Amino acid sequence: MSLENTNVNKSFGGWTKHYAHRSTTLNCDMRFAIHLPPQTANGQKVPVIYWLSGLTCTDENFMQKGGAQRMAAALGIAIVAPDTSPRGTDVADDDSYDLGKGAGFYVNATQAPWNRHYHMYDYVLNELPQLIETTFPVSDKRSIFGHSMGGHGALVMALRNPERFQSVSAFSPIANPVDCPWGQKALTAYLGKDTAAWADYDASILMRKADVLVPALVDQGEADEFLEDQLKPEALEAAAKASGYPLKLNRRDGYDHSYYFIASYIEDHLLFHAGHLNL
Numbered sequence: 001m002s003l004e005n006t007n008v009n010k011s012f013g014g015w016t017k018h019y020a021h022r023s024t025t026l027n028c029d030m031r032f033a034i035h036l037p038p039q040t041a042n043g044q045k046v047p048v049i050y051w052l053s054g055l056t057c058t059d060e061n062f063m064q065k066g067g068a069q070r071m072a073a074a075l076g077i078a079i080v081a082p083d084t085s086p087r088g089t090d091v092a093d094d095d096s097y098d099l100g101k102g103a104g105f106y107v108n109a110t111q112a113p114w115n116r117h118y119h120m121y122d123y124v125l126n127e128l129p130q131l132i133e134t135t136f137p138v139s140d141k142r143s144i145f146g147h148s149m150g151g152h153g154a155l156v157m158a159l160r161n162p163e164r165f166q167s168v169s170a171f172s173p174i175a176n177p178v179d180c181p182w183g184q185k186a187l188t189a190y191l192g193k194d195t196a197a198w199a200d201y202d203a204s205i206l207m208r209k210a211d212v213l214v215p216a217l218v219d220q221g222e223a224d225e226f227l228e229d230q231l232k233p234e235a236l237e238a239a240a241k242a243s244g245y246p247l248k249l250n251r252r253d254g255y256d257h258s259y260y261f262i263a264s265y266i267e268d269h270l271l272f273h274a275g276h277l278n279l
């Protein structure tokens with residue numbers, strides 16, 4: 001399948017578009033969304049922020065509920081939102097919501113049956129930006145952000161590839177996946193029981209030893225139902241303190257894990273990234 005435009009909605013003078021394409025990295029057909037701000041109408045190249053969604057999400061949740069389009073227009077930024085896992089009838093899955101489809105965890109799986117398709121790390125880092133930058137009016141200036149499982153993915157991508165991203169931010173990230181039930185379940189399935197292989201996908205471990213520092217912003221709701229068991233922002237704070245990492249972590253009174261929280265602070269995150277994308 002070549003790149004196919006499946007939907008377009010005009011929004012705040014720009015366009016939120018959905019595409020389907022064949023991914024060679026994931027070995028299946030995939031979908032992604034891109035929001036192009038009005039500045040791109042005459043071919044002007046704008047920087048891109050990649051948004052990684054959380055468990056159970058597709059390429060649609062963020063564009064419909066994140067509330068990013070108004071500020072994207074004001075700043076002249078494109079936003080790309082991939083799906084959260086490989087898809088299709090021949091792709092391995094699990095009955096639970098936190099493993100398999102909708103739960104790719106942004107890793108390169110090494111264990112059967114997952115290793116046939118679950119290479120979301122390489123897809124987001126390499127194949128997708130290459131496709132975006134050769135197809136749309138965007139520059140090669142990139143930042144990355146995400147929510148929950150996607151906040152974990154965004155932090156890991158930036159910490160491991162600091163030369164590729166100007167800035168990173170996250171809402172309610174799974175900050176220490178080696179030490180929480182969601183992370184332990186997924187990493188065991190995708191990478192195997194040897195926990196040494198997990199460290200490359202743990203933002204708190206990576207931040208503790210980081211030497212090239214991508215500016216990082218995290219927002220965490222204090223009324224988040226997953227805060228204590230799954231998210232562990234205190235591990236990320238401790239890591240930042242140990243390595244002197246430029247992390248700003250805000251705790252927001254009364255906010256939960258939902259897109260109502262994300263939409264409340266999305267403009268802060270876009271302004272943060274714009275500052276580092278030289279806008």
Ligand SMILES: N[C@@H](CCC(=O)N[C@@H](CS)C(=O)NCC(=O)O)C(=O)O
Binds near residue numbers: 057061259
């Ligand atoms: N217990 C929830 C966990 C899933 C969840 O909270 N997903 C978050 C990301 S971790 C989300 O963004 N859901 C989709 C949405 O709110 O649009 C479920 O069973 O669906």
